[in-house]
Amino acid sequence: GQKRFEKHVFENSVKPDVICILEGVNDISHPCYIAPASETVTSKEIIDSYRNLLHVCRKHEVKTVIATILPFKKIGRAHV
Numbered sequence: 291g292q293k294r295f296e297k298h299v300f301e302n303s304v305k306p307d308v309i310c311i312l313e314g315v316n317d318i319s320h321p322c323y324i325a326p327a328s329e330t331v332t333s334k335e336i337i338d339s340y341r342n343l344l345h346v347c348r349k350h351e352v353k354t355v356i357a358t359i360l361p362f363k364k365i366g367r368a369h370v
Contacts, residue, residue: 292343295346296346299346308353308354309352311340311344311347312357340356
């Protein structure tokens with residue numbers, strides 16, 4: 291999301307009124323399951339990512355709602 295966010299959201303002629311950011315679930319749940327262990331992220335990296343996305347939204351003067359990561363747990367091979 292970090293690499294594509296600004297381009298995909300702000301590189302058009304329509305400026306959003308509000309952006310809701312909910313990111314991090316896949317970053318936590320996928321390494322060693324779907325993605326390689328090398329893609330494991332720390333809580334600091336996730337927090338820094340939220341800060342960076344918020345900075346981009348502020349730069350474009352868009353109201354931003356940041357949501358927390360929803361709870362989940364692994365049951366067998368599925369996440370619920």
